[in-house]
Amino acid sequence: MSMENTLAKINDKSAVIGVVGLGYVGLPLAVEKAKAGYRVIGFDVQQKRVDMVNDGINYIGDVVDEELAAIVKAGKLKATTDYSHIEEVDAVAICVPTPLDLYQQPDTSYVEASTREIAKRLHPGMLVVLESTTYPGTTEEVVKPILEETGLKTGEDFYLAFSPERVDPGNKVYNTKNTPKVVGGITPACTRVAAALYRNVLEGEVFEVSSPAVAEMEKILENTFRNINIALANEMAILCNKMGIDVWEVIEAAKTKPYGFMAFYPGPGLGGHCIPIDPYYLTWKAREYKYHTRLIELAGEINNYMPEFVVERTMKILNRYGKAMNGANVLILGVAYKRDIDDMRESPVLDIIRQLEKYGANLTVNDPHIPSFKVDGRTYESEELTAELLEKADIVLVTTDHTAYDYQLIANKSKVIFDTRNALKDVKEIRADYEKI
Numbered sequence: 001m002s003m004e005n006t007l008a009k010i011n012d013k014s015a016v017i018g019v020v021g022l023g024y025v026g027l028p029l030a031v032e033k034a035k036a037g038y039r040v041i042g043f044d045v046q047q048k049r050v051d052m053v054n055d056g057i058n059y060i061g062d063v064v065d066e067e068l069a070a071i072v073k074a075g076k077l078k079a080t081t082d083y084s085h086i087e088e089v090d091a092v093a094i095c096v097p098t099p100l101d102l103y104q105q106p107d108t109s110y111v112e113a114s115t116r117e118i119a120k121r122l123h124p125g126m127l128v129v130l131e132s133t134t135y136p137g138t139t140e141e142v143v144k145p146i147l148e149e150t151g152l153k154t155g156e157d158f159y160l161a162f163s164p165e166r167v168d169p170g171n172k173v174y175n176t177k178n179t180p181k182v183v184g185g186i187t188p189a190c191t192r193v194a195a196a197l198y199r200n201v202l203e204g205e206v207f208e209v210s211s212p213a214v215a216e217m218e219k220i221l222e223n224t225f226r227n228i229n230i231a232l233a234n235e236m237a238i239l240c241n242k243m244g245i246d247v248w249e250v251i252e253a254a255k256t257k258p259y260g261f262m263a264f265y266p267g268p269g270l271g272g273h274c275i276p277i278d279p280y281y282l283t284w285k286a287r288e289y290k291y292h293t294r295l296i297e298l299a300g301e302i303n304n305y306m307p308e309f310v311v312e313r314t315m316k317i318l319n320r321y322g323k324a325m326n327g328a329n330v331l332i333l334g335v336a337y338k339r340d341i342d343d344m345r346e347s348p349v350l351d352i353i354r355q356l357e358k359y360g361a362n363l364t365v366n367d368p369h370i371p372s373f374k375v376d377g378r379t380y381e382s383e384e385l386t387a388e389l390l391e392k393a394d395i396v397l398v399t400t401d402h403t404a405y406d407y408q409l410i411a412n413k414s415k416v417i418f419d420t421r422n423a424l425k426d427v428k429e430i431r432a433d434y435e436k437i
Helices: 003-011 026-035 047-054 065-073 083-088 109-119 138-148 188-201 212-243 247-254 278-289 294-320 348-358 387-392 407-413
Strands: 016-020 039-043 077-080 091-094 127-130 159-162 181-185 206-209 329-333 362-366 372-375 378-381 395-398 416-419 433-436
Touching (some): 026 065, 026 077, 047 077, 083 109, 109 127, 109 138, 127 188, 138 159, 138 212, 159 212, 181 212, 206 212, 212 278, 329 348, 329 387, 348 362, 348 372
Parallel strands (some): 016 091, 039 077, 329 362, 416 433
């Protein structure tokens, strides 16, 4: 099939679109493509996810429940665990996890497995787009050779590109539809075909770059930029604490400069699938070129230390009131890695829980978005946040600044509060003894 025929099917929306991986990235993308008028088939190895999609039941915060139900009912979106249906699609996006292994090296096994399933059904004119965040070179070094084992040639028989996901869970302004998209194809034809599909689906600008490696590297740069600047904010918080200076007031003052400063904030550590993980893709790849990414790795050390810093501060605060950590009643408010979501991936609060348990604290946990969760095999239930629960605690740790919390109640009924998010900044009167990170 010629490029013109592929573009014609994309532009008249007769193309069938596949999305492999129906998680935080894949499901919102599948929904947007279906809303744009394409027939979409979602693929996932988890039967539970597939069943929920086919029943029109949403499980991702950034997807509107009613929109998912409507497009499923209209026959625009179906999900399956059967990869043989890839034969039906004209374009497919790979949105599977790319975690780090125990040695902080990229694990591309999910990408490779998905690509092999696609390769079995690869046909002329087909577009394949990798969206999973990974190290520069993955599309060309891992995905392309697997697809070309079929005998089909990239840029001639089929089209291959990389377009990084930019999902920010819980963001009320920017979502899959209106966030600008970067696209880099193996050849100019690959870029043109992939960009045409995204322009038909998204409202945000589609920015074309010269290669998949550029697109892969820019995604790593985005998250490394945030990682390093958060590390700077965390280091400032540690130093300000030693000097008796309010780091939050320092940041607010610095924000008044209209140029040359961008505010980043300290916290109990980094969470989510991107910012704590993505920089390590680059440090791993850099070794191939005999380069040591010192600044990136140092930022990682600082951010990884923050859960320990929180626990050390908690211990010192309790000590001032004649309390040992062993046996102290500690109430943790918030387990999700950021406000107003139910996502616990890489949440620093899990490390805080592990350390508090190690020191013998009696833990109680509340998160309005997470009814229960496990840490190292132990199940924790979210307790109802009441005045009695707050009064019982020797110290209350605010570890996620959910807007659902009644911060005035927390301020009135707690004995001691250690606020790692500056969540109580708008509370006018705080009766508890109060400390910030």
